[in-house]
Amino acid sequence: MTSRREFLAGTAAFSAAALMLPNVARAEVKFDPQPGKWRIFSITTRIELADAGKAAHVWVPLPSLTEDAWIVPEGDEWSSNAASAEIITDPKYGAKLLRANFAVGNEPGVIEVRSRIRTQDRGAPFGGTRAAASLSDSERQLFLEPTELMPTDGIVKETADKITGGAGDEVARARAIYDWIVENCHRDKSVRGCGTGDVASMLESGNLGGKCADLNALYVALARASGLPARDVYGLRVAPSRFGYKSLGAGSENVTKAQHCRAEVYLTGYGWVAVDPADVRKVMLEEPPADNPIDAPVVVAAREKLFGAWEGNWLAYNTAHDLVLPGSQHKVAFLMYPQAEVGGELLDPLDPDTFKYTITSAEIAS
Amino acid sequence: MVSHLAPEVRGSRLQGKLFRVVLAAVVVSVALGSRVLASPQFALEPWQGGPKPAWTLDVLDGEKLTLEGYLGKPVIVHFFATWCEPCVEELGSLERLTNRKYSGLAILAIDVGEIDARVRNFLRKHPVNFPVLLDRDRAVTKTWQVTALPTSFVLACGLTPVLHVRGDIAWDSAEVATTLDQAIQTPAEGQPACNQQREESE
Numbered sequence: 001m002t003s004r005r006e007f008l009a010g011t012a013a014f015s016a017a018a019l020m021l022p023n024v025a026r027a028e029v030k031f032d033p034q035p036g037k038w039r040i041f042s043i044t045t046r047i048e049l050a051d052a053g054k055a056a057h058v059w060v061p062l063p064s065l066t067e068d069a070w071i072v073p074e075g076d077e078w079s080s081n082a083a084s085a086e087i088i089t090d091p092k093y094g095a096k097l098l099r100a101n102f103a104v105g106n107e108p109g110v111i112e113v114r115s116r117i118r119t120q121d122r123g124a125p126f127g128g129t130r131a132a133a134s135l136s137d138s139e140r141q142l143f144l145e146p147t148e149l150m151p152t153d154g155i156v157k158e159t160a161d162k163i164t165g166g167a168g169d170e171v172a173r174a175r176a177i178y179d180w181i182v183e184n185c186h187r188d189k190s191v192r193g194c195g196t197g198d199v200a201s202m203l204e205s206g207n208l209g210g211k212c213a214d215l216n217a218l219y220v221a222l223a224r225a226s227g228l229p230a231r232d233v234y235g236l237r238v239a240p241s242r243f244g245y246k247s248l249g250a251g252s253e254n255v256t257k258a259q260h261c262r263a264e265v266y267l268t269g270y271g272w273v274a275v276d277p278a279d280v281r282k283v284m285l286e287e288p289p290a291d292n293p294i295d296a297p298v299v300v301a302a303r304e305k306l307f308g309a310w311e312g313n314w315l316a317y318n319t320a321h322d323l324v325l326p327g328s329q330h331k332v333a334f335l336m337y338p339q340a341e342v343g344g345e346l347l348d349p350l351d352p353d354t355f356k357y358t359i360t361s362a363e364i365a366s
Numbered sequence: 367m368v369s370h371l372a373p374e375v376r377g378s379r380l381q382g383k384l385f386r387v388v389l390a391a392v393v394v395s396v397a398l399g400s401r402v403l404a405s406p407q408f409a410l411e412p413w414q415g416g417p418k419p420a421w422t423l424d425v426l427d428g429e430k431l432t433l434e435g436y437l438g439k440p441v442i443v444h445f446f447a448t449w450c451e452p453c454v455e456e457l458g459s460l461e462r463l464t465n466r467k468y469s470g471l472a473i474l475a476i477d478v479g480e481i482d483a484r485v486r487n488f489l490r491k492h493p494v495n496f497p498v499l500l501d502r503d504r505a506v507t508k509t510w511q512v513t514a515l516p517t518s519f520v521l522a523c524g525l526t527p528v529l530h531v532r533g534d535i536a537w538d539s540a541e542v543a544t545t546l547d548q549a550i551q552t553p554a555e556g557q558p559a560c561n562q563q564r565e566e567s568e
Contacts, residue, residue, distance in 0.1 A: 201514040347481075
């Protein structure tokens with residue numbers, strides 16, 4: 001395990017190496033998301049509970065984020081043998097979810113939820129006119145505040161200050177944090193699901209490995225500690241990448257394990273800007289032939305774009321943290337997976353032996 | 367959040383031979399320019415803060431357990447999570463520590479912020495013989511100001527922390543064994559050993 005100080009010390013050397021990459025290598029691979037072509041997807045989540053002998057509750061995340069430039073939810077419908085079901089909106093973050101309640105009965109609970117969304121690529125906003133709407137005071141406060149797993153003081157603030165030097169404009173600070181994550185963190189395949197996002201533990205232990213919920217949460221925490229409003233966006237990959245990146249798209253229509261969270265940072269004049277350093281590290285680890293160095297063309301191409309842009313083969317559920325499941329005492333750090341409570345105990349959505357569900361994605365001709 | 371670079375400094379009420387033995391080790395160690403226990407990266411450090419608040423937590427698939435019930439025994443309170451990679455190996459070393467039959471030493475592992483099902487599945491693969499408690503809402507983790515996992519505290523018989531480590535260590539290593547031997551098995555002058563205190567109090 002490398003110490004935190006060693007990681008910090010290594011940043012400058014990595015940055016210098018990145019600047020010396022040959023331009024010829026960058027031209028060999030194309031990764032260039034651009035808005036202009038909307039795509040419509042239907043996402044079906046089917047949950048089958050195993051135990052009919054206990055009262056049960058199910059919560060299914062629904063696409064909640066509406067951003068006219070890149071994602072528009074177009075409605076949800078469901079069928080179920082539940083005693084009752086309703087759509088609930090979290091008052092703090094606006095996260096929508098479907099809650100279904102199953103009484104003790106003869107038949108195990110089943111619910112199938114279909115959500116339809118319209119999405120398109122996001123292109124980098126830099127260089128154009130700076131006319132984005134300003135953030136309200138309440139939104140700014142919400143997306144600057146710490147969460148249970150994302151403190152913004154102590155070691156997080158200390159690290160953010162070292163990365164940004166406490167100076168530079170908003171874009172420079174946001175980019176510096178992005179580069180630091182790319183150069184100092186790594187994707188750890190052994191992490192279950194998408195990780196937990198325990199940012200303080202990552203920094204204090206010096207173990208900067210993880211998956212999207214770890215690496216992009218670290219980005220968000222460091223940005224907030226730098227005074228930049230930022231948010232995790234929890235979602236799902238719904239289609240393959242049109243740019244041929246196997247690691248940046250869904251491998252099939254079965255997207256049960258294709259959850260992916262991204263990040264956004266709010267920059268004055270540009271609005272919410274797409275940021276996904278975790279996917280850069282995913283390309284490094286997994287994109288064939290795998291274990292790519294940071295200067296591999298396939299990595300460089302993705303890295304150049306994933307600060308400011310991302311591909312519209314992904315849907316956003318919500319930006320919520322520390323969400324108490326409505327009607328339950330259980331709280332989740334984020335809502336990206338279906339959740340179920342049977343007999344008062346929350347099931348593990350990452351354990352297919354005890355909690356069976358499938359999520360499928362179908363693109364609908366527009 | 368409390369940074370490890372800014373350790374807490376508070377008034378303490380550390381008592382008894384256990385603390386004096388540990389303190390002596392600390393003094394010698396500091397004089398030699400090293401920490402209490404040699405480890406590649408992390409090591410037990412003398413606890414500079416004050417007492418920690420009492421708690422009552424659910425044992426996984428069991429009854430509630432109260433820290434105060436261990437008054438009179440030295441206790442290791444170990445905070446971990448199933449997703450924490452270094453925690454897995456460290457739990458194994460704690461389990462091996464139980465086999466060394468330290469007189470009266472109790473080990474209490476506290477899982478931080480995870481659902482019962484996940485902890486249960488984890489322990490099927492990594493079974494331990496000491497109680498595993500569930501801090502589902504992180505309330506104890508917060509009041510004990512634990513900001514990174516794993517984190518462990520060694521409590522003297524009065525349940526006051528005397529050592530702590532933020533990070534993983536090999537609890538069954540020779541260095542740790544030496545310190546625990548001294549801390550746990552050497553009775554204070556004029557004072558009964560911890561386990562004797564415990565027996566008398568019962």
